[in-house]
Amino acid sequence: MELLAVTFTKIAEPLIKTPIFSSIFTILAVVAGVLCYFYGPYWSVRKVPGPPAMPVVGHLPLLAKYGPDVFSILAKRYGPIFRFHMGRQPLVIVADPELCREVGIKKFKYISNRSIPSPIAASPLHQKGLFFTRDARWSTMRNTILSLYQPSHLAKLVPTMQEFIESATENLDSKELTFSDLSLKLATDVIGQAAFGVDFNLSKPKSHNKSNNNNKHEDDHVQQFINQHIYSTTQLKMDLSGSISIILGLIIPFLQEPFRQILKRIPGTMDWKFDRTNRNLSSRLDEIVRSRMKENHHGSKDFLSLILSARESQKAAKNVFTSDYISAVTYEHLLAGSATTSFTLSCIVYLVALHLDVEKKVVDEIDAFGPHDQMPTAHDLQHKFPYLDQVIKEAMRFYTVSPLVARETSAQVNIGGYVLPKGTWVWLALGVLAKDPKNFPEPEKFRPERFDPNGEEEKRRHPYANIPFGIGPRACIGQKFSLQEIKLSMIHLYRKYIFRHSPQMENPLELEYGIVLNFRHGVKLQAIKRA
Ligand code: HEM
Secondary structure (H helix, E strand, O other): OHHHHHHHHHHHHHHHHOHHHHHHHHHHHHHHHHHHHHHHHHHHOOOOOOOOOEOOOEOHHHHHHHHHHHHHHHHHHHOOEEEEEEOOEEEEEEOOHHHHHHHHHHOHHHOOEOOOOHHHHOOHHHHOOOOOOOHHHHHHHHHHHHHHOOHHHHHHOHHHHHHHHHHHOOOOOOOEEEHHHHHHHHHHHHHHHHHHOOOOOOOOOHHHOOOOHHHHHHHHHHHHHHHHHHHHHHOOEOOOOOOHHHHHHHHOHHHHHHHHHHHOOOOOOHHHHHHHHHHHHHHHHHHHHHHHHHOOOOOOOOHHHHHHHHHHHOHHHHHHOOHHHHHHHHHHHHHHHHHHHHHHHHHHHHHHHHOHHHHHHHHHHHHHHOOOOOOOOHHHHHHOOHHHHHHHHHHHHHOOOOOOEEEEOOOOEEEOOEEEOOOOEEEEOHHHHHOOOOOOOOOOOOOHHHHOOOOHHHHHOOOOOOOOOOOHHHOOOOHHHHHHHHHHHHHHHHHHEEEEEOOOOOOOOOEEEEOOEEEOOOOEEEEEEOO
């Protein structure tokens, strides 16, 4: 062998030294480097089935063609675990309830972090929240935050939620309205109060805003903040319609950060706008956090004050919750709590307006609860509206706001018979599970009764077939909060109104695919006052 190598070197050395051969060697080395860069990630998961991927863009053209439905189409063809190439990055998609249990619960210790998709990698503001923090920092943060979500604390939020809902929906009579806009303002107001202790004043009818010049200035400030928040969130696209640095992140990740650094300095580019917005948002958040740190926050019940108090009393929380992490996690509440909750509420009202038999049952249950001025308690909300529970579950199944949940392996692990190396992106396809006819016969029919706890369908179903809030120790922390808000909103709305689709409402509903689902044109309805 040694003899062979020596002979080869003797023959090749003079050739390598000639200019033509040295150029060929350089080109070959570059080609090999490029191939390794693009095919390296694929190689590690090549045994997992999946469609052939195009060089560089992977399966992104399929995503552009079919939208989020692409994952159901691929699951039908390739089975419950398959590969999808988000540009260069392969994802191992898990689309089966039992495999989701394996990833989310049984093997959680090997898959406890989230992968950071390219849109988030371009946004440092979004990275320091609970969603994307990792390992020990995540568990300390999560434990501190969980202690703030005691049922007793949630119960105390009912009157605040009710107050916002009442004023937002006071005057809808006979109006054509873009319900999804109203519900986004409402959800942002509710979470703004619960997270920051600040009334953003977005959802109240204008007659309530007794603006003099001083608070008009303040209103503009808040409006700007919220516009920036909405801009920053909606720019986080998962396809090829984001900023240049986000697109590069999907295709050639190592170029994302250098390009972001350059483009954010060139006025007019999306990266420049995005960076400016995020810097403005961060500095406003830092301002709120700093001033709250100086004030006496004891006794206040908003999320920010509770974190600040926890920070003073717990050593671990003090180390983890530095002021930038406090800003991020508080902002994350605004982000995670507004778009998801308002999307879900809008979908429920949209679907109920299409199914008059369901509407009648919902209205009857709400009327039977008691006089219309009787505010339900947190306990009532959990136990006295069983049909409304079914309607909410079915609407969340029908339109799964978060169709994919991102996780990443922190060690080699076997999932569904495939050995996945450390660093593999494993994503749970909640949207595919929700439309699987094995667990949901006639999945394209909106039928809340399929969730009747006494019905055969519910008893037969796999316990993790419908998991819109995710699964295991990393599941959504705001589940109870948002269900409380959605139920209160539904009860209040249907005590006063029923809804019909506006003539401007497209059919079927068109959706946009960002970090979470969103409406392309909004949910346009007509509110009709009940007799
Ligand atoms: C209808 C409303 C909502 C839906 C459908 C929803 C859905 C989800 C999903 C699917 C996840 C990922 C779970 C997983 O990895 O298994 C998640 C995580 C999370 N959600 Fe929600 N969410 C909603 C409302 C909220 C609200 C109101 C808040 C805050 C008040 C919130 C805060 C969070 C946070 C902080 C995480 C990250 C948890 C972690 O990584 O430890 N969500 N949510």
